Amino acid sequence: MLDLAPVLLSAGDAAVTLLPGAGGRLGSLCLGGTELLRTSQDVADPNGDVFGYGSFPMAPWAGRLERGRFNNGPVRHQLPLDLVPHAAHGTALRGRWRVATAPAATDEGVSAALVHELAEPWPYPGRVTQLFELTPEQLRITISVEALRDSFPAQAGWHPWFRKRLRADGPQAALDFAPAWQEERGADYLPTGRRIDPAPGPWDDCFAFPDGVEATLTWGDELALRITSDCPWAVVFDHQADALCVEPQSGPPNGLNTAPHLVTPIEPLEVTTTWSWRRG
Template sequence: MSTKKITLTAGDAEATVLPDNGGRLGSLRLGGVELLRQGDRYGCFPMVPWCGRIRDGRFHDGATVHQMPLNSPPHAIHGFARDGAWATARTAPDEAVLTYDLTDPWPYPGRVTQVFALAPDALTLTLAVETYDSSFPAQLGWHPWFQRELDGTGVQIAFDAAWQEERGADHLPTGNRTAPRPGPWDDCFGMPDGVDVTLTWPGTLELNVTSPEPWAVVYDEQEAAVCVEPQTGPPNGLNTAPRLVTPLEPLEATTTWRWRRL
């Protein structure tokens, strides 16, 4: 794995961007305290051109069926841009812009742009996918791995959702919606007014994850980390709730993490 990295700073916040490791955020430190689980597979990676699992790795575009590699058998998961090297388009002390060209096995040409903008009290991430050729369905999202404990304090997760996608034995939504249930979760929630989830490490830090998008997967089944994943559609959404990328209209999404010390 390449050690190439971009370091952003704003106040006592420091973010490390790793273009060669899937365009992921490798680190976010506040006053020297690391918020993200460390490791090549962790940090916070972009999910593009789809989020979560695609059932059997197949999605429909009209009458055409496309098969993606089964990187989480029997499904395909989280896109593949997280596995590639991204190009660095621009950097500043508190901002970085990366690009990634969609290639095989994705059947459509397109370009993904990701922007990291750091402030002393917030980080804003933006993703956009555009095409100058055929229109195609796509999804965008982020998969952050937040530390379960900071300074020995365990995290508390709070949010209000309009519904929870019922999860089948294959970890994919069944199409039924239920009232939100207590965790532990590896579940997709509907938030029609926008994603709004608060992580609190009592006495240490409060982190608010927001996005205009109406979907978030919350995952807290792991001992080391918890995940809050804003995205443009639910798992298997290329088949059930696709968003279209056209030459006239790119697909764009954004999320902001805002923090305050307690």
């Protein structure tokens, strides 16, 4: 039987809550009692708005998948459309996760791992693992996507909802980043394949970081959060009034079709992101 109770990790005055029963997402990130993420309490119906809070893992694909279709060699697959007219953000966030490694002390903090077995509507047996490593200064998350039998194309990434303001009368978050280019977005919200110079926001756009994602969010003099990843892409979404998303991912939106990464039984896909903070 799966244990769906929240899992709490703490190191110094940093605390995170993992939600195995809500797509294996990070439900909360508190620093000294200050919440950095939009939480389930901030949305009207968290069960009906699985995309809209915390920080959820995207696997076995990230972002929008055109019309929910992809090929694996000569085989064509159709997935349900949950961000019409596309399928979005993978199936792992709608599935249940189990605690693979209970919270355990490390030399610097604490760690824990969650596991999800890929199942319908994803057509291939597989496994997604998340390792969370928390210290007083940073949170490091690693996602691994494994094929258990047949090889398949895959992507992985993260979709965090950071609060634009940490308190009602506080400064609004500012994003500092320097991507190599921006993927032109078509009318269908998918990359057209054309590279353009990075444009000012508002954004619902994909940016390229060939040497790995690096971005910093600052809330005035109160807090700076540095986001790094070995992923070469990030989507930035800031259209909503109270939150913004900086989403490292291993491939661009629709990447299962345009830039597939093949996962085999002996070659998993593994990506890592680190969030480190500095307080004023």
